[in-house]
Amino acid sequence: MDQHLLSIVLLTPLAGLLVLLFIPAKSRNLIRVWANLAGLAGFLISLPLVWRFQTGVPGYQFEERADWIPTLGAHYHLGMDGISLLLVMLTTLMGFLSILSSWNAIQDRMKEYYAMFLLLQTGMIGVFLSLDFFLFYVFWELVLVPMYFIIGVWGGPRKLYAAIKFFLYTLAGSVLMLLGILTLYFQHFKQFGFYTFEIADLMKTDLTLGMQQWVFWAFFLGFAIKVPMFPFHTWLPDAHVEAPTAGSVILAAVLLKMGTYGFLRFSLPLLPRASMDKTIVEVLAVLSIVGIIYGALVSLMQQDWKKLVAYSSVSHLGFCTLGIFSMNPNGIAGSVLQQINHGISTGMLFLVIGVIYERRHTREISEYGGLAHVMPRFAVIFAIAMLSSAGLPLLNGFIGEFTILQGAFEANRAWAAFAVTGVILGAAYLLWLYQRTMLGQVTNGKNLGLPDMSFREVAVFVPLIAWAIWIGVYPKPYFEILREPVREIVERVRPGYFQARGQGPGGVPAVAAGRGQVAAAEPPAPGPRPPAPAGGDR
C-alpha cells in the first residue's frame, strides 16, 4: 500500500464523489452523511503520511511515477516533501471541516454542492503532490471549476460578479504561467533533445538570465494573482464576501496557498538566478510589505465582517511572501509555517462568521454588538481565533510571524522594521472588530434570542484550536519537517549558504561554538543543564 499512498490520498475524495453521484438527490440526509464520511475518510487516510514521513530525508518520498502522454512527455508523477506534507494535511483537515460546517448552511442543490467540494479536494491535493508540470497545471486549473460553481451557485447576492471575476482573473494569470512553462519545455527540448514536463528534468535546463527573468515574471503573474499579492488582490474580497462559508474557508485556508506553494516549488528552484536578481527580489519584497500594511489599514475600516477578514488575509499572505523573498532558511520555513497558521486562524475566523451568518443572515458589523452576552461559547471561540490570527505567543500565529520577521531582518533590516507594523495593526483591526461585535451591550433586538453554538459547531473548531496551541507551544516538529526541503531550496538559490564561516560541527550557535573564550566566560550554571538542544543537529 505504501507505494500508492499518495494516489490513495489523492483519489479518495474522487471516489467519494463517484459514489455520491449514485445517491438520489432526494435523500438529503444520506447525501450529507456520505459527504461527511468521504471528507473524514480523506482526512483519516492522509494521517498515515504523518507517521510514515521520514523527517530529515532529502528529496521526495512516497514517489509514484507512470507515463501518461508519452508523446508530450507528460507523466503521472506524485511525490511529497515536508512542505507538501504540511499543506496536504492542512487540505484534508480543512476540507473535512468545511464539509462538516455546511450541514445546515446548504439547503438547495445539496448533491451538486458536495460533489463540487469533493472534486475541489482532489484538485487541491493534486496541486500539492504533482511533480510533473503538466499534471500540476491540470490540477491547478481543475481547482477553478468547482470553486467557480461554489461561489456562483451557492453564493450571496453578487455571486455571479464575484465568481466570474475570480475565474477570469486567476485564469488570466494561469495562462501566462502556461506560457512560462512552455518556454521552459521547449528550451529543455532544445538542449536535451527530448520533450518532458518532469520538474526534475526541467531543473537541469540552462537558461540565460534574461530568459529566466522572463519566465519568472510569467510565473509570478500566475502565482501572485493566486496568493494574492498587492495589487492583484481585489478578486479576493469579492470572492470571499459572496462565497458560502465553507467556500471562504477553503479559499482562504488552502486555495491561496497554491500561489505561495508555486513560488516555493517552481519559481525558486527552477529559476534560481532570476530569484536572486536584486531588482526582482526588491520589487517582490516591497509588494509584500505594501500588502502587509495596506491590507491591514484597509481591513481596519471595513464595515463588512467578511470583507475585513478577507483583507486581513492580504496582510497575512504578505508576511508569507515576504518570508519567501527573504531567501533564507528562516524566512522560507516561517513562510510555510505561516501558510499553515493562516489556514488555521483565518479558517477559524471565516467559520466564526459562518456561525453568526447562519443565524442572522447579515455580515454588517454594525448589526451586531454585545454578542458575548448572548453567545458566551461563541465569544470564547471567536476570541481564540482572533488571538491566533493576531499572533499572540503560545498560539500558532506568533511562531510564523516571528520566524518570518527574523528571516526578513536577516535579508534587510528595513523590511523587518516595516513589516512589524503589520503586527501592531493586526491587533488593532481584530480587537476593534471583536469589540464592535462581541462587547458592549446588545444594541440590536434581533440578536437577543440567538442560540449559542451547537455541539456540531463547536466540534468543527476543536481540532483547529488544538492545532493552533500545538504549533504555538511545541513548533519543533514542524521545523524539523521543514528543515530538509527548505535547505534544498536555499541551497539551490544561494549555493554555499550553509557553508558560512564560523559554523560549528553541529550547527550550534556561533557564540557558543566558534568562540571558546565566550563560552568559557559564561559562569557555569550550577543547576542540572540538559544536553544542548538538539535542534541544531541534522
Next chain:
Amino acid sequence: MNFLDQIWLIPLFPLLGAVLMLLVGKLLDPQPHSELAVAPGVEPVAEHGHGAAAHGHGHDGPSGHGGRPGGLKFLVSLICPGMVLLSFIFSAGAVWRLSQQTQRVYQVVQFTWLAGMPFHMANGHLAMFQADWGFLLDPLSSVMILVVTGVGFLIHVYSIGYMAHDGGYYRFFGYLNLFVFFMLMLVLANNYALLFVGWEGVGLCSYLLIGFYFHKKSAGDAGKKAFVVNRVGDAGFILGMLLMLSVLGTVRFTDVNAALRSGNFAPEVAGFGVLSAMSLLLFVGATGKSAQFPLYVWLPDAMEGPTPVSALIHAATMVTAGVYMVARSAALFQLTPSTSTVVAVIGAFTAILAATIALVQNDIKRVLAYSTVSQLGYMFLALGVGAYWVAIFHLFTHAFFKALLFLGSGSVIHAMSGEQNMCHMGALKNKIPITHWTMFVGSVAIAGIPGLAGFFSKDEILWQAYSSPHGSQILWLVGLATAGLTAFYMWRLMNLTFYGESRVAPEVASHIHESPATMTVPLVLLAVGSVFAGWLGTPKLWSYFSDNFRGFERWLEPAFASAAVEAAKEGEHSASTEWILMGLSVAVAIIGITIARYFYHHKPQIPDSIEKAVKPLHTLLYNKWYVDEVYDFLFVNGLCKGGGLVFGAFDRDVVDGGVNGAGWLTRFSATVSMWWDKWIIDGAVRFTSFFVKMLSYPVCLLQTGRVQAYAFFVVIGALVFFGYYVVR
C-alpha cells in the same frame, strides 16, 4: 524535596487554576441569566458591579453580602488563591535553596521551544535561530517571583470579598490565575523570546481584565487601547530581539550577558551604535509595558478594570515588567551609556509629567494610576543612572504600598457603593477605620517619610541620580520636585477622602460600611510590608545598622556584576552631601504634606481660588496635557483610520477600478466588435443579399401566381415577338 528541581511547577499551578476555571468554572459558579442580555439596546442597562443600581441589591442585607448563589462557588475562592499560594510556597522554597548555593544562578532548559533554522549573523557566521522553554532563577528573578506570588496571593484573597457580588466570578479568577501564570513565565524565562511569551500573555490578561465589565463601552475601549499601545512597544521589543540575534546569535540571557561582558560580540560589525540601537529598541518595549512617556496613555484608562486588577496588574506586577526587562539587560545597558541617558531622562520626565497630572484629578483611582506612572518613572530614572538594584528595590517596595493604596481605594469604592469621585467623599475616617489607617500607612510610605518603605528606595534613587557617574543635578532636581508633588497629591487624596467635611450623597451615606475580613486582612498585611520592606535596603550612610539591613543590594549583586563596579565610583561624594540631600528630600515630603493638609483641610477655599487664578494651567493638567487628544488626532484618526479610508477608496476605485476597468474594456471592445460584426462584416453579407434582392425585385413583381396574368404576359410576349418579326 529540592524546590529548585520543581521550579517548573511554580508557573504551572496558576495555569492549572486558570484552565480549570475557564473550562469548568461555570459549573461551580452557575451564572444567573444576565439581565444585560435580556435588556435590548432600547434602554441603556444600568452599570454592573459597582454601579449604584447593581450594588443596591447586593447590599440590602446587613453586611451579610447575601447568600452565595451556587453552592460550589466557594471552590473557586478556594482553588484560585490556593494555586497562587502553592506557587508562593514553591517560590519561597526555591529561593531559599538558591540562597544556600554558592553560585546563585540556577538554569534549567525543559525543551527547545522555538526551533528555527540556521541563519547568517551580521558578521557572516552561521547560528541557529532558537529559544528554549527554560527557566532561570537568579537573585533578580527570585525577587520578582516572590513579589508576584506574594502580593498576588494577597490580592487574590482580597478579590474573594471584592468580587463576591459580580457576575463572572469564576471568569475573573480564571483570568487572574492566567495572569499570574504569564507573569511568572515572564520573570522566570531564561531567554528574551520566552520572556516575550509572558510579556504578551500578561498583556492579554490585562486586556481581558480591563474589559471585564465588557458591557461598558469605556471598558472595551480601554482594554483595546492598552493592548494596541502595548503592541507598539512590542514591535520595538521584537526588533530589538532580532537585532540581538543578528549581532550576538542568541537570545538566552546567560549567553547574551556572557557575550556582552566578554566584549567578543562580532566586533567587525557591532559597533556601539548597533548596541545602542538594540538597547533603545528594547527600551521602546519597556516604555509600552511600563507605561513611560510616550506610551503611558493606556495605563490611566486601564482603571476601568476591577480594582484588584488595578492593584495587581497595573501597579504591583505587570507594569514593572519593563523595569525587570531593562534590569535583566543590565549588561547591555551598561555598554550603551547613550541609551541609559535616554532611559534616565524619559524616566524623570515621565515621573514629573504624571505627578503634575495627578495633582488635579478627582477620580481616586486615576490619581493612583498617574502616581503609578510617576513611580515607574522613578524606577527608570534609577535604571538610567546605572543603579539597577535600586530600581528593583523601588519596584519591591512600590509593590507593597501601591498595591495597598489601590486595594484601599477599592475598599473605599466598595464602601461608597461604587463612587470614585473624591469630590463626593470626605470624612470617611471613622466610618471605615481599617481602610483609613492602612491607606494612611501607604500614603506615608509613598510620600517618603523616614522609616517606611518608600523613603528608603526613593531616597536611594535620588541619591543615585545625584551621585552616580551617569546622574546629574538636573535629574536629581526633577526627582526631588516629583517627590514633593507626590507627597502633595497623596495628601490631597487622603484629605478629600477621609478628612474634612463629608460631601457624601445622603443615599450613599447610609450604606457606608467597612469591608469584610477577606479584604481588610490583605490590607493590613500589605501595610506591614509597606513599613518594613524598606529596611532591607537602608542607606550606607546609616552605618550603625548592620549589613543585614542592606541585604537587598548584596542579594542582587551577582545579577548586576559590573554594576557594582560602577557603583564603587560614587565614593567621591562626601557623606555630608548625602545627609544634606536626604534631609532635603524629607523636607520636601513634609512640605508637600503640610501644604496639602492646609489646602484641603484648613482652607478648602484656597485650591478653588488657585484654580480660578490659573484656569488655563488647571484645564491643561486636568485634561492630562491633551496628550490623548493629540494621539487620537495624529495616530488613531489620522494615520490608521484616515489611512484605512484613503486606502479603502484607493483599493475600490484604483486597484479594483483597474480590474473592473479591464473588464469594462473587454466588454466595450466586445460590444464594438459585435457592432462591427453585425453591421459591417455581416452587413456586407446582408448587403450583398439585399442588392441581389433589389435587383430581383422588379422580376418578382411579375410572379403573381395568377394564371390570367401569365396568359396575358404570354399573349403580350407573343404579340411583341410577332410584331418584331413583322416589322423587321
